[in-house]
Amino acid sequence: MTVPAETNPLVPVIIDTDTAQDDCIAILIGLLDPRADLLAITMVAGNVGFEQQVANAQLTLNVAGRLGRVPVHAGCRRPMLRDWVSATDVHGDGSGGLSMESTAAVVADEHGVDALLRITAERPGEVSIVAIGPLTNIATAAVLDRDFAARVKSLYVMGGSNNGRGNITASAEYNFYVDPEAAQIVLDAGFPDLHVITWDPLTLRDVTIPRADFDRLGDIGTPLARFFHTMCAATIDYDESVGIDGSTHPDSLTIAALLHPELVLAEGGYRVDVETASDLTRGYSAMAWGKFGLVPNATVVEAVDAAAFIALLEDVLHTVTEPTVPIAGL
Numbered sequence: 419m420t421v422p423a424e425t426n427p428l429v430p431v432i433i434d435t436d437t438a439q440d441d442c443i444a445i446l447i448g449l450l451d452p453r454a455d456l457l458a459i460t461m462v463a464g465n466v467g468f469e470q471q472v473a474n475a476q477l478t479l480n481v482a483g484r485l486g487r488v489p490v491h492a493g494c495r496r497p498m499l500r501d502w503v504s505a506t507d508v509h510g511d512g513s514g515g516l517s518m519e520s521t522a523a524v525v526a527d528e529h530g531v532d533a534l535l536r537i538t539a540e541r542p543g544e545v546s547i548v549a550i551g552p553l554t555n556i557a558t559a560a561v562l563d564r565d566f567a568a569r570v571k572s573l574y575v576m577g578g579s580n581n582g583r584g585n586i587t588a589s590a591e592y593n594f595y596v597d598p599e600a601a602q603i604v605l606d607a608g609f610p611d612l613h614v615i616t617w618d619p620l621t622l623r624d625v626t627i628p629r630a631d632f633d634r635l636g637d638i639g640t641p642l643a644r645f646f647h648t649m650c651a652a653t654i655d656y657d658e659s660v661g662i663d664g665s666t667h668p669d670s671l672t673i674a675a676l677l678h679p680e681l682v683l684a685e686g687g688y689r690v691d692v693e694t695a696s697d698l699t700r701g702y703s704a705m706a707w708g709k710f711g712l713v714p715n716a717t718v719v720e721a722v723d724a725a726a727f728i729a730l731l732e733d734v735l736h737t738v739t740e741p742t743v744p745i746a747g748l
């Protein structure tokens with residue numbers, strides 16, 4: 419995917435994440451894709467315990483040889499109104515059992531929400547955000563500062579399903595389920611360029627990597643390929659146990675779609691709203707397409723080039739890196 423430099427400027431980006439498995443792979447893309455200029459990682463309560471998520475983010479920086487070179491900011495440690503709901507049944511500790519000396523990693527003093535506000539204020543209209551966990555940090559930033567949304571160049575959100583199946587309940591995808599109020603605040607905040615990458619049908623159809631390809635990627639022979647395979651082994655086992663035919667990569671697709679919009683084959687303007695009142699359908703995303711005459715608040719990605727996505731991931735995993743400090747289990 420080589421494009422001449424003058425037509426291919428760097429994309430300054432912050433990743434807001436609940437770091438486990440595919441979030442880590444999204445961070446690898448943010449670190450190693452030639453288009454990406456990863457400015458910061460902000461952490462939000464989600465998949466696994468907060469400190470474990472921070473450790474997983476540091477582990478990922480480490481395997482890429484970038485420990486200490488990209489700041490990790492701890493953000494909101496619980497959803498806005500609800501109790502935290504983990505996904506440890508899916509992710510285990512989120513690292514596939516990998517670990518490193520934690521003394522090597524430093525967490526920034528600045529809160530994640532403050533970092534989002536500051537960085538976008540320093541470079542208004544230039545910085546994009548990839549939000550691949552519950553939307554608590556992004557919503558809090560929008561509530562704290564009414565100008566925040568307008569300053570963000572593009573916001574790419576992994577969340578919801580396009581009137582389809584959920585994964586934590588029959589009707590809700592995990593990120594929107596955990597903090598539905600935050601999701602609705604973000605959808606109403608007026609982000610000028612908001613893209614939504616969904617679980618169903620997009621992830622399940624286009625970026626679920628079959629076992630044979632998953633194993634082939636793991637055999638590339640680099641530390642990154644071993645990291646990918648070891649880390650995602652738990653989630654592919656889980657996915658297969660619930661009838662999904664491979665390793666699911668919605669978070670990595672979310673940053674890939676920002677960096678390489680040519681991956682997107684179909685998308686549409688939708689009015690997206692998230693259920694906050696019902697217990698039965700909490701976190702359900704109603705996505706109203708053109709027929710209903712509503713003003714769109716998001717661009718929903720409908721189809722991507724699956725082969726090109728795997729090729730992009732493969733390029734990243736071929737990168738030869740030297741972990742900053744040794745990783746136990748790799």
Ligand code: BDR
Binds near residue numbers: 465576593617669
């Ligand atoms: C989302 O939930 C998390 O478990 C994944 O990291 C992804 O962001 C999928 O529903």
Ligand code: CA
Binds near residue numbers: 436438465550
């Ligand atoms: Ca995530």
